[in-house]
Amino acid sequence: xxxxxxxxxxxxxxxxxxxxxxxxxxxxxxxxxxxxxxxxxxxxxxxxxxxxxxxxxxxxxxxxxxxxxxxxxxxxxxxxxxxxxxxxxxxxxxxxxxxxxxxxxxxxxxxxxxxxxxxxxxxxxxxxxxxxxxxxxxxxxxxxxxxxxxxxxxxxxxxxxxxxxxxxxxxxxxxxxxxxxxxxxxxxxxxxxxxxxxxxxxxxxxxxxxxxxxxxxxxxxxxxxxxxxxxxxxxxxxxxxxxxxxxx
Amino acid sequence: xxxxxxxxxxxxxxxxxxxxxxxxxxxxxxxxxxxxxxxxxxxxxxxxxxxxxxxxxxxxxxxxxxxxxxxxxxxxxxxxxxxxxxxxxxxxxxxxxxxxxxxxxxxxxxxxxxxxxxxxxxxxxxxxxxxxxxxxxxxxxxxxxxxxxxxxxxxxxxxxxxxxxxxxxxxxxxxxxxxxxxxxxxxxxxxxxxxxxxxxxxxxxxxxxxxxxxxxxxxxxxxxxxxxxxxxxxxxxxxxxxxxxxxxxxxxxxxxxxxxxxxxxxxxxxxxxxxxxxxxxxxxxxxxxxxxxx
Numbered sequence: 156x157x158x159x160x161x162x163x164x165x166x167x168x169x170x171x172x173x174x175x176x177x178x179x180x181x182x183x184x185x186x187x188x189x190x191x192x193x194x195x196x197x198x199x200x201x202x203x204x205x206x207x208x209x210x211x212x213x214x215x216x217x218x219x220x221x222x223x224x225x226x227x228x229x230x231x232x233x234x235x236x237x238x239x240x241x242x243x244x245x246x247x248x249x250x251x252x253x254x255x256x257x258x259x260x261x262x263x264x265x266x267x268x269x270x271x272x273x274x275x276x277x278x279x280x281x282x283x284x285x286x287x288x289x290x291x292x293x294x295x296x297x298x299x300x301x302x303x304x305x306x307x308x309x310x311x312x313x314x315x316x317x318x319x320x321x322x323x324x325x326x327x328x329x330x331x332x333x334x335x336x337x338x339x340x341x342x343x344x345x346x347x348x349x350x351x352x353x354x355x356x357x358x359x360x361x362x363x364x365x366x367x368x369x370x371x372x373x374x375x376x377x378x379x380x381x382x383x384x385x386x387x388x389x390x391x392x393x394x395x396x397x398x399x400x401x402x403x
Numbered sequence: 404x405x406x407x408x409x410x411x412x413x414x415x416x417x418x419x420x421x422x423x424x425x426x427x428x429x430x431x432x433x434x435x436x437x438x439x440x441x442x443x444x445x446x447x448x449x450x451x452x453x454x455x456x457x458x459x460x461x462x463x464x465x466x467x468x469x470x471x472x473x474x475x476x477x478x479x480x481x482x483x484x485x486x487x488x489x490x491x492x493x494x495x496x497x498x499x500x501x502x503x504x505x506x507x508x509x510x511x512x513x514x515x516x517x518x519x520x521x522x523x524x525x526x527x528x529x530x531x532x533x534x535x536x537x538x539x540x541x542x543x544x545x546x547x548x549x550x551x552x553x554x555x556x557x558x559x560x561x562x563x564x565x566x567x568x569x570x571x572x573x574x575x576x577x578x579x580x581x582x583x584x585x586x587x588x589x590x591x592x593x594x595x596x597x598x599x600x601x602x603x604x605x606x607x608x609x610x611x612x613x614x615x616x617x618x619x620x621x622x623x624x625x626x627x628x629x630x631x632x633x634x635x636x637x638x639x640x641x642x643x644x645x646x647x648x649x650x651x652x653x654x655x656x657x658x659x660x661x662x663x664x665x666x667x668x669x670x671x672x673x674x675x676x677x678x679x680x681x682x683x684x685x686x687x688x689x690x691x692x693x694x695x696x697x
Contacts, residue, residue, distance in 0.1 A: 208583055212590075213495050243586035251584060257577045259640075260570075268574045271567065272586040320586065 156181040156355055157202070157247070157324055162225025162235075164194070164201050164379075171197045173379035174225075179324065184346075184356045186366045189376035190400060195359045196252050198376070199326050202227055203249035204239030229324070244272060246323035250330070252359075254313040258302030262293055265301050265312055269319030279319075286315040289348060307338040314345065318354075325349065326357045331365075343369060363401045367391065375400055411539045413656045419545060420628075421652025422552030423611055427629040428636070428644035429559060430603035436576030436639050438593040440490060440500050446622040446629060447508035448601050452478045452608030453617050454515055457526055467529055471609040475602055482601025483594060491593075508622065515619040524617040544613050551610050556645070559603065563641070572596055576639065627670065628655075631677045637687025646688060650676070 157179040164172040171194045179185045187195045200206050201223060210221040227235040229247050237245075256265050266286060270279045287294040290311040296304060301312055310330055317325055327346065331339040343365045350356055360366045367373060367387025375383040375396065383396055390396060397403045431445045452474040459470035485507060493499040528544035535541075563569035575582040575592045583589050607625075615621065632651050636643025651673045658672045659665040680688065 203584065205580060205583065208580075208589075238588075239583040240586045240588045243584065249584045251581055255578055255581050257574045257581070259577055260573060264570060264573075268570055268582075268585050268587075271571060271574075316585070 156230060157357070158226075158228040159198075159202060160226045160228075162198075162201055162227065163222065164197055164206055165220075165222040167219025167221075171379050172201060175376075175379065175381055177374055177381060177384075179355060179357050181323075181355055182353070183371045184350050184358060184369055186358045186360055186370040186373045187376055188360055188363050188366060188373060188401065190402070191361075193376040194379040195376055196328055197379075199249060199328050199357070199359055201235075203247060203326060204234070204237060204242045205249070207235070208239045243320065246321065248317045248320060248322035248325050250313050250317035250325065250327045252328040253332070254306070254309040256301035256304070256309050256312050256316070258300070260301055261298055262301050262304070262312055263297040265316050266293075266319055269316035272320050282319045282321070286318055289318070289345060290315050307334055307341070310334065310338075310342055311345070314342075314349070318349065322354055324355045324357060326359070328359045329361065330358075331360060331362045339365065363403060409660050411536060411541070413653070413660050415541055415545055415549070416659065417649075417653035417656035418549045419552075419611075419614065419652070420655050421649035422549060422556065423607055423625065424628050424632045424652050425556055425645050425648035426552060426559075426603050426607045427625055428632040428648045429556065429641060430600035431629055432633055432636075432639065432641050432644040433572065433576070433596050433603075434593075434600040435633070436641070437572055437579075437596040438494060439497070440494065440597075441497070441504070442490075442600070443501065443504040443626065444485070444508040444511065445504075445600070445604050446626040447511040448478050448482055448604040449608035449611075449625060450515065450617075450619070450622040451481070451511055452605035453526070453612040453615075453621065454519060456609055456612050457519075457524055457617055460526060467527070474609050475605045478605035478608075479598050479602040482604075483598050486594065486597040490597075494593075508626075512619045512622065519617075519619070521619060526612045526617070528613040542614075548610050548614060552607075555603075555606060559599075568592075568595065572599075573641075624670070628673065631674055635677045635680050635687055637690035640687070640689035643687055643689030647677075 159178065160176045161174050162172055163170065163174050175198065187198065189195055197206065206221060206223050210223060225235065226233060229245060234242050257268060260268065266283055270282055273279050273282065292308055293311055293315055296308060301309065304312060314327065314330065330342045334342065339362060346356060346358065347369055358366060358370065367390065370387060373385065373387055373390055374381050375390065377400055382400065383390055427446060427449065431442060434440050434442055455474035455477055456470045459465040459473055460467050489503055489507065490500060493503060528542065530543040530547060533540045533542045534546065563573060571587045571592050574585065575587060575589055579589050628651055632647035633644045635650065636645065636647030654673045654676055655669040658669045662668055
């Protein structure tokens with residue numbers, strides 16, 4: 156479904172992603188794990204067009220020039236030269252790091268924003284009902300300004316918003332960061348449910364324990380390279396990997 | 404009683420200045436929010452619209468209402484051209500945008516000075532005559548201006564909160580990157596917003612022109628007051644600039660009518676209030692927190 160080949164991303168002279176290749180098959184839940192600064196978020200941002208957008212719009216105003224090379228294929232079509240807002244139309248949705256709701260908008264307006272590309276009002280309502288079913292808390296808070304929600308609720312909102320345009324592949328960036336343990340397990344439970352809806356998931360996480368139990372395959376990233384790949388159990392057997400990169 | 408007269412005068416005058424600043428500040432905040440552009444030329448478009456109306460009505464004999472519509476269309480078009488060719492290429496460099504828009508405003512000012520001269524010009528009101536309440540003369544044009552301004556503010560507000568494009572503008576204003584991830588074409592939305600923003604400035608010029616005198620420097624005072632309103636309300640908050648505008652409008656009116664020499668003091672007192680609010684609340688009344696960095 157997603158085929159990333161030999162991509163390299165540099166911010167000015169710092170190489171964040173170094174000639175990296177990986178793929179996601181339809182129906183899988185693939186995780187990207189690794190220490191801070193390994194390039195996990197940048198990798199997602201490169202896939203969903205944000206790096207290209209930054210390169211085009213910011214033109215070196217922050218952190219110098221951005222280099223982005225390589226090939227990204229989604230459902231057999233090349234998307235590395237497609238603008239971010241058009242990548243969304245193809246069903247590749249990115250739920251960003253640190254949740255980032257539109258803080259001044261209400262919960263419901265945030266969901267409407269997620270359904271921006273859906274023109275049919277009935278269809279939008281259908282998606283909203285589906286999201287409310289998955290996250291009943293959002294329904295209770297629908298009129299609340301999203302900036303005033305708790306961290307866990309904001310994460311639910313961010314995922315709900317990303318579901319509003321029927322994703323085929325949903326990329327979720329660190330959903331558990333900054334949440335209490337009980338909320339983390341709730342978030343992971345919801346992600347499993349989303350997968351049951353037939354949505355392929357690419358999950359970036361630091362919470363290796365929970366992720367390895369859920370994911371079909373895992374990639375371990377370090378310094379912009381993939382250093383290991385496989386099912387959770389296999390990776391956990393490797394003592395060096397556990398100690399050095401996974402912190403277990 | 405002399406005080407009764409003053410109260411009514413203050414209310415009318417406060418509503419007019421407040422509404423003028425509010426429409427200007429709304430447009431200014433919109434494009435600042437969506438594209439992070441501090442458009443110093445914003446009120447210069449307001450000045451240009453006033454001159455277009457003057458030329459259309461006096462030089463070409465066009466009906467004032469038609470002239471207003473022409474002015475708004477022409478100036479909006481001009482605004483979008485300026486955005487596309489002058490501002491967009493340097494959009495992410497704040498200092499460059501600031502200088503470019505100051506230059507743009509100066510170009511407009513000097514062109515008008517060249518074309519029309521520096522003397523004061525005036526435009527006939529749409530409705531002549533006045534209404535007398537408790538011995539105070541209120542010109543129909545004043546009432547009309549207040550009504551049109553309030554209706555417009557309401558209409559823009561409703562458009563922003565109820566429509567799909569309005570939602571996209573508000574979303575982009577808060578987080579461009581995430582708006583992109585929702586499938587919103589952030590570049591296109593910036594152009595639309597620039598159009599709306601300049602149209603609002605032109606509209607203000609069109610509405611206010613019969614109540615004021617035209618000269619090429621008429622953009623400076625509203626620019627200062629509009630920016631003060633935006634800063635007072637909190638950069639990036641539409642609601643804030645709205646509230647800030649009316650606070651400053653009424654402050655001006657109060658100072659003019661209640662203090663001796665008030666006409667000279669009004670700007671300093673209004674700006675003093677702005678400084679005072681910023682000392683107590685640096686983010687302004689409704690400060691917005693921007694989530695931009697990675």
